[in-house]
Each structure stands twice: as C-alpha cells, then as structure tokens.
Amino acid sequence: MTEQFPFIAETSSLPLLSSMCRVRRGENFRVQGKTVSRPMLCLILQGDGVLVLNDTAYTAQAGSLFVLNPGTTIEAAARSNVTECILLSMDTVCLQQVRGEWKMTSSPAFPLDWETGRLLVRHEQQAVLRLEQLYETYRGLQPDHFISIHSQLHELLQFLSENRLEANHEKVDPALERSIMYMRRYMSEGISMDQLAKIAGLTPSSYSRSFKKAKGMSPTDYLNRLRINEAKKQLTEESCILKDVAVSVGYGNEYYFSRKFKQTLGIAPSVYMKRDQLRVATASIMGFHENLASLGLRPVAVLEGVLDRESDEYEQERRLTRQFDQLRQAKPDLIIGDFYHKPYYDRLKSIAPTIILESTDDWKENHIRIAELVGREKQALLNFKELEFRKLEASLNLQPYFGQKRLALMEVTNQFIRLQGTGEHPLNHLLYAELGLQPAQLVSPESSRNEYVADSIPVLDTDYLLIHRASLQPVSEKVFRRMKQTASWNRSPAVLYGNVHDISNWQRLCWTPSGRLQILNELEQIAQQSVVFPQAGLIGH
CATH class of the missing domain: 3.40.50.1980 (Nitrogenase molybdenum iron protein domain)
Structure with a gap:
C-alpha cells in the first residue's frame, strides 16, 4: 500500500502544478535568504555544493531531491563551476464536501506529509527522468497540455511516495507511517500495540518487527520519543505547569513522566525548564568545554580526568584531585561528561547532576546533544x-x-x-x-x-x-x-x-x-x- 490522494473522501487534497523552471548558474553561484512561498521540489541535475534549509545544512549533488515546504528559508553555495537544477512549485487545492456539494479552497501545505529536507528515493534515475519529462511537457504546447501536466505531476508524486526511503535506506512502509500519524495525533491518549498493529494492517508481532527494522527502535520507544519531544517544546514555554505537560503528552502521572523524561534526556524536566540559565561544567577530553564556547556559554569548571599512560601517575593524580576541588568550588548545576569519564560518574554525581554522553563517531551528534542540554539548539x-x-x-x-x-x-x-x-x-x-x-x-x-x-x-x-x-x-x-x-x-x-x-x-x-x-x-x-x-x-x- 502507498500514499494516495483521497479524491472521494469528505475532505481531499489535490496538488496542481504552479510552475517549473530549469536553472543553470556558473562559478561562485550563491543564494542567500530566499523564502519559499509554495510547496516545491528541487532536483539537482548537475554540480555540487551546500544547501541550507531552515538553518539545516545538506550536501547537494547531482541526483539529490529536496522537499521545500512553504516558509522554508534557503541558502546555498556551489562548489562546482556549473550548477543546474529543476524547481517545481505546486498549489494544493482542498476539496470539501458540505451538504452534498463540493467546495474548493487553496491550501499552502505540501500535498503529502513530507518534511522539508532531502527526500531519499529508490530508483533515483527514474525519479530524475520523470521530473525531466514533466518539465518538457510543461514547456510544450500540446492540446491536452493542461490535463497532461497535472496527470504527470500526480504520477510523479505517487512514484516518489512508493519509493521513499528511510534514513537507513530501508523502504518507507506507508502502513507504518499511518500508525506514526496516529501516534502523533493521539499521543495524549492511551495507545496500545494492538491498536497500532491494526492501523498498519499487521499482527502485533509482525508490526513490532517491521517497525524496529525501519526505525531502529520499538514502537513503544518511538511513541515515548514523540511524547518527550512534544513535552520539550511545551517545557520551553512560559508559565507551563509540569503536571499539565505530562497529561497533554500522554503521561497521566507527573512522577512517571519525570522518570521517563530523565531516562531519555539525562536530566529532570524541572531542570530542563531552566536549562538556558544553568551553570554548566564539563568532564571531557573531547573538548566539550569548546563545544559550550561555540554555543556562547562559558563553563564554570573543566575537568580532564583521563590518565595518560605516558605521564607520571603521581603527578596526574595530583592534577585530578586539584581539578575535582575546583569543580566542587564552582558549584555547577549540571556536569556534562564524555564516555571516557564513566569511571568518575559517582564522584561527579556527588557534586551535581551529571550526564555522560554515549560514545559516537559523529561529532555533530555530540554538539547538538550538548546544545539541547543548555537550550542553544539554534546556535x-x-x-x-x-x-x-x-x-x-x-x-x-x-x-x-x-x-x-x-x-x-x-x-x-x-x-x-x-x-x-x-x-x-x-x-x-x-x-x-x-x-x-x-x-x-x-x-x-x-x-x-x-x-x-x-x-x-x-x-x-x-x-x-x-x-x-x-x-x-x-x-x-x-x-x-x-x-x-x-x-x-x-x-x-x-x-x-x-x-x-x-x-x-x-x-x-x-x-x-x-x-x-x-x-x-x-x-x-x-x-x-x-x-x-x-x-x-x-x-x-
């Protein structure tokens, strides 16, 4: 089963082609601060460089396809001497049946539930060919021109929806996507595995296996992440009440919510609410204090406790003792440590709440995690x-x-x-x-x-x-x-x-x-x- 345009439902969305253009630019091509007003697809035909969508940077190269929702801000810079792309913009018409009659209104939304960013697809060359054929039809003057271009647009979107890939390059399963949409819509209510499996048209055991393969986690863990992410948004709002946030994201018990939140993020929601005001220290040999500095925050203390096998042990112990004394005197509200400092966790925790980040080869993962802990994700x-x-x-x-x-x-x-x-x-x-x-x-x-x-x-x-x-x-x-x-x-x-x-x-x-x-x-x-x-x-x- 794939995503469909529900033309017979009480409320339906109909995508219509607004315009297409083929853009070719030379050396030093740059785009700064352009904002998208309509749903768009952008296909890179030639060249490579950097494409930034709403401050998220992507590597753009030939064959890359991007979804641009209305309101998306674009910045770009080319590395190659020649850059060429196809830009396709759409209008979305909403059809609603009221008392037996159809009423039509325009909508600024993308016709399918796709987020702004890179769209991974199987059969990439076929996607490129279909977009180029649609462009040639758009430029043509055939008698059935209007019908043909909108028909091809629907076929293109259907092809892309059938061949979308997850970040791990597994095929997107629309049945699983339906269950995820249900999670998002009804997260404040009780949701059972049987309900989700039924929505996906699978048995509970098959659903759980398919979900974990596609998303890298169980449906329960995914639902918990959705709830915690929504809670994080609410906790940054002024005058939020912890109990109300817990109920709104599906945790009836405030204490259970706090426990799940801390398990996921490493800090309690009460601490998260004031994260941009925390006095933060680091325990790291991976430059966590420099991550903080890049985020505009100076750590109150820095500990580098890992022993160097080539240095004098006695001198290292003295240095470590001195650093722990300085850490206590600084009285931090939070200590962020790398996995090399796990052996010191109990000592660190006795000074202040401590989060040890897991080992990763992705430096960006560390940086964004630290930024989240101190309320500086945008930076x-x-x-x-x-x-x-x-x-x-x-x-x-x-x-x-x-x-x-x-x-x-x-x-x-x-x-x-x-x-x-x-x-x-x-x-x-x-x-x-x-x-x-x-x-x-x-x-x-x-x-x-x-x-x-x-x-x-x-x-x-x-x-x-x-x-x-x-x-x-x-x-x-x-x-x-x-x-x-x-x-x-x-x-x-x-x-x-x-x-x-x-x-x-x-x-x-x-x-x-x-x-x-x-x-x-x-x-x-x-x-x-x-x-x-x-x-x-x-x-x-």
Whole structure:
C-alpha cells in the first residue's frame, strides 16, 4: 500500500502544478535568504555544493531531491563551476464536501506529509527522468497540455511516495507511517500495540518487527520519543505547569513522566525548564568545554580526568584531585561528561547532576546533544551552517595545492610514533570525504591509527606529512630525532620535497565546530606557506 490522494473522501487534497523552471548558474553561484512561498521540489541535475534549509545544512549533488515546504528559508553555495537544477512549485487545492456539494479552497501545505529536507528515493534515475519529462511537457504546447501536466505531476508524486526511503535506506512502509500519524495525533491518549498493529494492517508481532527494522527502535520507544519531544517544546514555554505537560503528552502521572523524561534526556524536566540559565561544567577530553564556547556559554569548571599512560601517575593524580576541588568550588548545576569519564560518574554525581554522553563517531551528534542540554539548539545549527560554507570555501582553496597528492598524519609522543589511519573517525571524514584530500595508505584502512617505536616506522610513502608534537619534553625530542635518522624518514617524498609541517592536535580539534574551523585555517596556512616558500616545510630535514 502507498500514499494516495483521497479524491472521494469528505475532505481531499489535490496538488496542481504552479510552475517549473530549469536553472543553470556558473562559478561562485550563491543564494542567500530566499523564502519559499509554495510547496516545491528541487532536483539537482548537475554540480555540487551546500544547501541550507531552515538553518539545516545538506550536501547537494547531482541526483539529490529536496522537499521545500512553504516558509522554508534557503541558502546555498556551489562548489562546482556549473550548477543546474529543476524547481517545481505546486498549489494544493482542498476539496470539501458540505451538504452534498463540493467546495474548493487553496491550501499552502505540501500535498503529502513530507518534511522539508532531502527526500531519499529508490530508483533515483527514474525519479530524475520523470521530473525531466514533466518539465518538457510543461514547456510544450500540446492540446491536452493542461490535463497532461497535472496527470504527470500526480504520477510523479505517487512514484516518489512508493519509493521513499528511510534514513537507513530501508523502504518507507506507508502502513507504518499511518500508525506514526496516529501516534502523533493521539499521543495524549492511551495507545496500545494492538491498536497500532491494526492501523498498519499487521499482527502485533509482525508490526513490532517491521517497525524496529525501519526505525531502529520499538514502537513503544518511538511513541515515548514523540511524547518527550512534544513535552520539550511545551517545557520551553512560559508559565507551563509540569503536571499539565505530562497529561497533554500522554503521561497521566507527573512522577512517571519525570522518570521517563530523565531516562531519555539525562536530566529532570524541572531542570530542563531552566536549562538556558544553568551553570554548566564539563568532564571531557573531547573538548566539550569548546563545544559550550561555540554555543556562547562559558563553563564554570573543566575537568580532564583521563590518565595518560605516558605521564607520571603521581603527578596526574595530583592534577585530578586539584581539578575535582575546583569543580566542587564552582558549584555547577549540571556536569556534562564524555564516555571516557564513566569511571568518575559517582564522584561527579556527588557534586551535581551529571550526564555522560554515549560514545559516537559523529561529532555533530555530540554538539547538538550538548546544545539541547543548555537550550542553544539554534546556535548549534548556525554553527553547522557556518562550518559547511567555510568548508566549501576551504576545499576550493586547497584543491590547487593538494590536488591528487597523498596526505599522512603523524603524532610524536614521549614513547611512540603514531600514524593516523583511514578508519572511521571524524578527522578522517573531514579530510578525505568532505574536503576530498587523498590519504596515504600507511596503515590499514580499518585502523584509526597504529603505534611504532621511533626506529621501526614503516616507509613514509606520502607526498605531505603533517606532524602533531604531543609533547615538547626532552624525551619526546629524543624520540623525534631517532625517527629522523631512519631510512623510512629520509626516503619519504614528503621529506625530500620539504612538505613536512607542524600541526595542532587535530585528533582533538575535529570534535568541535571551532576546532574544525582551526583545522581548515591550518590547512590553508600550509598551502600559503608552500606557495611563498616552495619546498620548505615548517620542520627541517
């Protein structure tokens, strides 16, 4: 079963084609602050770049299809020399039967329940072909022109609805979507699994299995998330009453609601209501304090409690004790910690309510989660948007310098030489996927990094070698000198041609918006220095 336009129901929506245009623009094409007045589809035919819809940034490339609801604000910037797209705008007519007669009114809404953003579809090329055929019909002058274009529009929307994909690329099941619409509409009431399964036309066990496969969670957990998300909106409103919020989202018991809310978000709803006024501390080696700074909030205390196996344990314990004392004196209302600080959870919790964020390879997930805890989600989206445009600018600046040359990253510690791999990691994704730089294959693609003693490093077969000096202590300098005496170092193309450069701790910087901006700046500085001083890196042979 698929989404249908219910032409015989008491109230029906009929989409009509308003206009279509094919837009082709050249180098440095940009759009700033345009607002959509009608429901639209945007298909990218050629080129790539950044498309920002209501402050949410997307990567736009050939074949990408986007839904634009009325009121959507658009910003865009092209990376390619030529950008081409088809824009299709619609009017939605509502037909309502009143006392046996049909009345027609216009509606600004999209004819189907699709949210603004990227629309993933199976058979992408067929979708492109259908849109191009509709455009050719729209431009034509055939006698049945009017009937043909609206018929093709309905067929196109039906095709897209039948082939929509979830974020995990599973096919959208309209039966499950109907049950989700029911959840949204009646979340304030009691909803049973049997009801939802009946709406989807499945047995309860089949419904539960299908739902979990499509959405990655059980129907009960999904309903709970919908309720908590609605509660979050209400809790930010002035003069809201906790008991009333609990009832309005389907939790008759205020205490049960508070327990479910805290299980989901990590903080009680009473704390969430004043989240933008909290005194916040961090316990993190992943730069959570810098995430807060990017959101315009200065932490009252910063704890970095993870022990370094290469440093003196006694001195580290003293430093940790000192940081805990400072944390107590700061009297925070909330402590946000990374998963490395789970062993300290009980100690942290004795000072203030503590949330330990789960491990993830997605730095954006961390940033938006921190933003939500302190009431600065909009600033997080603005940070993402700024970074996307800055990244596009940097990729254009870096391409003439790096081209197809190979890049390798190294860290020098007091004991080891660490070579960065190409496994799943935010830094690798930034350098090689987002900026399009080419990695040197010095370690296994499945590894994030490998460690070596100084005199047994592999051949540094790379055109550019970027080195982070984790320590400037004499023992670290000794490790560095020993490495520079090896044949693997002296035969490296990067060393021979002077393309060896010092960098900051990119492993850490890549987890925050400000850190990623610093990485982009350092890469551009390396490019500029190599133009001014060809064959002379920052580190001598």
